[in-house]
Amino acid sequence: MIADDPQRKEKLSRLIALIGGIVALVGAFLLCVIAFAGWSANFASLTQERQLIENQIDQQIARILSEQTSIALWDPAVVATSPDTFDDGFVEREFGIFFSDTYGHDEVFVFAPDGRPTFAFVNGERRSLDVATARRSEISAIVDHALGDGGERLKERPSALFEDIRNAYANIENAGEYSRWSGHLMNVDSQPAFVGGLTILPPTDRSLLNGPPSVLVSINYVRGSFIDGVGEVLLLPDLRLVDSPPGDSRLGTLPLVTDDGVMSGYLAWTTRRPGQMLLTTILPLGALVVVLAGLLSAFMFQRLRRAHDELSTREADAWRQARSDALSGLPNRTHFIEELGRRLETTSSSQSVLVAYIDIDRFKVINDTMGHEAGDHLVRQVSERLTEFLPGSDFVARFGGDEFAVLRSTRDDKDGDKLSDVLKRAFADPFQISVHKTQVTASIGVASAPRDGTTIEQLMRNADIALYESKNNGRDRATVFVPRMAQRISERRAIELELRDALENDRLALAYQPIVSSESSEVDGVEALLRWTRDDGSSVSPADFIPIAEEVGMMPSLGAWVIDRALEDARRWPDLKVSVNLSPAQFNNVDLSHQIHDASQAWGIHPSRVVFEITEGVLLDASAQTRSTLGAIREMGFEIALDDFGTGFSSLQYLSEYEFDKIKIDRSFVQGISKSRRSLTIAQAVVSIGRGLGMNVVAEGVENQADAAVVQLLGCTQFQGFHLYRPLAADRIDVIVKALGPVSHLPARQAAAFDPRRAKAS
Ligand code: C2E
Ligand code: MG
Ligand code: MG
Numbered sequence: 001m002i003a004d005d006p007q008r009k010e011k012l013s014r015l016i017a018l019i020g021g022i023v024a025l026v027g028a029f030l031l032c033v034i035a036f037a038g039w040s041a042n043f044a045s046l047t048q049e050r051q052l053i054e055n056q057i058d059q060q061i062a063r064i065l066s067e068q069t070s071i072a073l074w075d076p077a078v079v080a081t082s083p084d085t086f087d088d089g090f091v092e093r094e095f096g097i098f099f100s101d102t103y104g105h106d107e108v109f110v111f112a113p114d115g116r117p118t119f120a121f122v123n124g125e126r127r128s129l130d131v132a133t134a135r136r137s138e139i140s141a142i143v144d145h146a147l148g149d150g151g152e153r154l155k156e157r158p159s160a161l162f163e164d165i166r167n168a169y170a171n172i173e174n175a176g177e178y179s180r181w182s183g184h185l186m187n188v189d190s191q192p193a194f195v196g197g198l199t200i201l202p203p204t205d206r207s208l209l210n211g212p213p214s215v216l217v218s219i220n221y222v223r224g225s226f227i228d229g230v231g232e233v234l235l236l237p238d239l240r241l242v243d244s245p246p247g248d249s250r251l252g253t254l255p256l257v258t259d260d261g262v263m264s265g266y267l268a269w270t271t272r273r274p275g276q277m278l279l280t281t282i283l284p285l286g287a288l289v290v291v292l293a294g295l296l297s298a299f300m301f302q303r304l305r306r307a308h309d310e311l312s313t314r315e316a317d318a319w320r321q322a323r324s325d326a327l328s329g330l331p332n333r334t335h336f337i338e339e340l341g342r343r344l345e346t347t348s349s350s351q352s353v354l355v356a357y358i359d360i361d362r363f364k365v366i367n368d369t370m371g372h373e374a375g376d377h378l379v380r381q382v383s384e385r386l387t388e389f390l391p392g393s394d395f396v397a398r399f400g401g402d403e404f405a406v407l408r409s410t411r412d413d414k415d416g417d418k419l420s421d422v423l424k425r426a427f428a429d430p431f432q433i434s435v436h437k438t439q440v441t442a443s444i445g446v447a448s449a450p451r452d453g454t455t456i457e458q459l460m461r462n463a464d465i466a467l468y469e470s471k472n473n474g475r476d477r478a479t480v481f482v483p484r485m486a487q488r489i490s491e492r493r494a495i496e497l498e499l500r501d502a503l504e505n506d507r508l509a510l511a512y513q514p515i516v517s518s519e520s521s522e523v524d525g526v527e528a529l530l531r532w533t534r535d536d537g538s539s540v541s542p543a544d545f546i547p548i549a550e551e552v553g554m555m556p557s558l559g560a561w562v563i564d565r566a567l568e569d570a571r572r573w574p575d576l577k578v579s580v581n582l583s584p585a586q587f588n589n590v591d592l593s594h595q596i597h598d599a600s601q602a603w604g605i606h607p608s609r610v611v612f613e614i615t616e617g618v619l620l621d622a623s624a625q626t627r628s629t630l631g632a633i634r635e636m637g638f639e640i641a642l643d644d645f646g647t648g649f650s651s652l653q654y655l656s657e658y659e660f661d662k663i664k665i666d667r668s669f670v671q672g673i674s675k676s677r678r679s680l681t682i683a684q685a686v687v688s689i690g691r692g693l694g695m696n697v698v699a700e701g702v703e704n705q706a707d708a709a710v711v712q713l714l715g716c717t718q719f720q721g722f723h724l725y726r727p728l729a730a731d732r733i734d735v736i737v738k739a740l741g742p743v744s745h746l747p748a749r750q751a752a753a754f755d756p757r758r759a760k761a762s
Pocket of ligand 3 (some may be wrong): 644
C-alpha cells in the first residue's frame with residue numbers, strides 16, 4: 001500500500017547507509033592492509049639489514065682475533081716479544097708490517113707482561129711507545145684482561161663466533177691461565193673501532209714460556225675498509241658512518257654503541273624498502289580505487305534513490321488512478337470497496353456503517369437528448385453537491401454512469417434516515433444542464449452494518465436492493481433496507497430461473513383476447529397475451545413476470561417467441577388482426593424490425609394484419625434507434641397502437657411526436673365510466689383527439705354493459721374487455737370465429753343499440 005511508502009523509504013535509506021558503510025569499511029580495510037603490508041615489508045627488510053650489519057661487526061671482531069692468532073700463537077713470536085729476548089726487527093716485521101699490510105689493521109701494539117708498551121705501529125708506521133700508552137687507557141678493559149689484570153666486563157659477543165680462537169688456545173698444551181683473549185667494538189679516538197687483544201703463546205715449545213706472556217693488541221677502525229667491505233658484501237653501496245642520525249626516512253640507521261657503552265656514531269645506508277612500491281604506488285592507486293568506488297556507489301545510490309522515488313510516485317499515481325473516477329475525481333468502486341472493508345474491520349461494536357447508493361433518475365434521457373457532455377457536466381455537479389452537503393467524514397464515491405455511493409460511520413440509530421434526508425436535500429435545487437436549470441431527482445437505497453449485513457457483499461447487495469425498491473416505487477425517493485425487500489428479490493430470482501426454464505421447454509402459451517369492432521359488433525381482432533403456468537399449476541400474471549424478464553435481459557428472447565407464435569396462430573384466423581405487445585427492452589436489444597419482418601415472411605402474414613402495441617415506456621427513454629425501429633415497422637405496413645393511453649406522464653406529447661394507428665384508452669378510465677363524470681370527460685377528450693388525428697380508439701377493460709354503452713357512445717372504434725371476452729386459448733378463438741360466421745355489420749350510427757353480449761362466445 002502507498003501508506004507504507006515512508007517506511008519503505010526509511011528502509012531503503014537504512015539499506016543504502018549500511019551498504020555505504022560496508023563499502024567504506026571494506027575500502028578502509030583494504031587500504032590499511034596495503035599500508036601494513038608495505039610498512040611491514042620495509043620494516044622486515046630494515047631489520048634484516050641491521051641484523052646483517054650487526055653480524056658483520058661480530059664477524060669482523062672474530063676475524064681480527066683470528067688474524068692475530070696467526071702470529072701470536074707462534075713459537076718465534078713468543079721469543080721475539082719476551083722482554084728478555086725482545087727482537088725489535090722481528091716484531092716490526094711480523095707484527096707491525098704484516099698485520100698492517102696483510103690484514104689492514106690500523107694500529108698494532110705489543111705490551112710486556114708487566115703492562116708496559118713494547119711496540120707501537122700506527123697506520124703502517126712505527127710510532128713512539130707514548131702512543132701505545134695513550135691508547136691503553138682507552139682500551140684498558142681489553143689490555144688488562146689479556147694481561148690478566150682484570151678488565152673486560154664488556155658487552156658479550158655471540159660465543160659461537162669465537163670457536164676458532166677458543167680451539168687455537170685449547171690446542172696449546174698447558175697454556176692454562178695464560179689463554180687470555182678478547183675482542184670488542186670499542187670507542188677509540190672518539191670513534192668506533194674493533195679491538196682484539198690476546199696473549200702471545202708458543203703452540204709447540206712450552207719451554208719458551210718462562211713467565212707471563214706479552215700481549216698483542218690490534219685496532220681496526222670501523223670507518224674505511226670495513227665499511228666498504230660490508231657495503232659490498234651486503235649490497236649496501238652507500239653504507240657510511242655518521243655522527244648523528246640522519247633525518248632522511250629513506251635511510252636505514254644502526255646506532256653504534258660500543259661494548260664499553262659509548263654511543264660512538266651511526267651507520268647509515270639507503271635501505272631497500274621492498275614495501276615502497278606498495279606504499280607509494282599501490283596504496284595511492286588503492287585509495288583512488290576506493291574513492292572512485294565510493295563515488296560510484298554514491299552515484300548509484302543516488303540513482304537508486306531517485307528511481308525509487310520515481311517508482312513510488314508512479315505507484316502512488318497509479319494507485320490513485322486505479323482508485324479514482326476520472327470524470328468526477330471521486331474515489332471509484334474499487335476504492336469504495338476497500339474503504340468499506342476497512343471500516344467494517346475497524347468499526348467498534350457500538351457503531352454502524354451506513355452504505356447509501358444514489359442513482360440519478362432518467363440520466364439516460366438527459367444523456368441521449370442533451371448529449372454526453374451535458375451528462376458529464378451533470379455528473380460533476382452531482383459530485384460537487386454530494387461533497388458539499390455531506391460532512392468530510394463521509395466517504396463519497398462514484399461507481400460510474402449515474403451511480404454514486406456514500407459511506408458513513410455512525411453511532412446514531414436514526415442516521416440512516418438522516419443520511420437519506422441530506423441526500424434528498426442535495427438534489428432539491430435544480431442543476432444546470434446545457435443552458436437550462438433542470439430539476440433532477442435521485443433514487444436512494446440505504447443499508448446499515450451490522451444490522452443489514454456484516455460483509456462487503458451483503459451490505460452492497462442490500463443497499464442495491466433498497467435502491468431498486470426506490471426505483472420500483474416511482475423513483476425520486478430514499479429507501480432504507482428491510483429484510484422483506486431481500487425476500488422479494490429472492491422470489492424474483494426464483495421466478496427468473498423458472499421462467500427461463502419455461503421458455504426453453506416451451507411451457508409458455510399465448511391467450512388471445514378478442515377485440516370487437518364497434519361498427520360491426522364483430523370480433524375483428526385479437527390481442528396476444530402471454531400466459532405462464534408454473535410447475536405447481538399456479539399462474540403468474542404477465543404484469544408480474546414481464547418486468548422481471550425485462551430486468552434480467554430475457555425480454556428479447558421472450559418477445560421473439562411471442563411474435564413468432566402470434567404470427568403463426570394468425571394464420572388460423574385470416575379475417576382477424578392480431579395485436580402483439582412489445583416491451584421497451586425489445587427495442588434496445590435486438591434488431592426488432594428485422595425480426596418482425598422475418599416472422600411475417602416466415603408465416604406468410606401480411607403486415608396490415610398485425611398491430612404492435614407499445615406503452616409509453618418505449619417512448620419515455622426513446623433513443624434514436626427506437627425511433628428508427630418504430631418508423632421501419634410502420635413503413636413495412638404494420639400498425640402501431642399506443643397502449644394504456646393516459647397512464648403515463650406526457651401521453652399527449654407522444655401523440656404529437658409519433659404517428660400511431662390506434663390508441664388504447666387505459667382501462668382505469670374505462671372501468672366505471674358510466675358512473676364517473678371525471679372518467680367520462682377524460683375518455684371523451686381522448687376519443688376526440690384520437691379520432692381527430694385519424695386514429696382508431698380502443699376502449700380497454702370494458703367490464704359491463706353500461707360502460708360498454710358509454711364508450712360506444714363516445715365513439716370508440718373498438719372494445720376489449722371481460723364483458724365481451726376474456727383472454728382465451730387459440731382453439732377457443734377458432735370456435736368463436738367459426739360460430740360467428742359472417743357477422744352482420746352494425747351501422748356505426750346505431751351504436752347505441754349495440755349489444756356487445758351478442759358477440760360473446762357461446
Ligand atoms: P395490456 O397490453 O394492456 O393487456 C390488457 C390487459 O388487460 C390483459 O392483462 C388483459 O387480461 C387485461 N384485461 C382485458 N380486459 C379486462 C377487463 O375487462 N378487466 C380487467 N381487469 N382486465 C382486463 P394481462 O394479460 O394480465 O396482461 C397484462 C399486461 O402484460 C398487458 O397489458 C401487457 O402490457 C403485458 N403483456 C401481456 N402479454 C405480453 C406480451 O406478450 N408482451 C409484452 N411485452 N407485454 C405483455
Ligand atoms: Mg396491450
Ligand atoms: Mg392495455
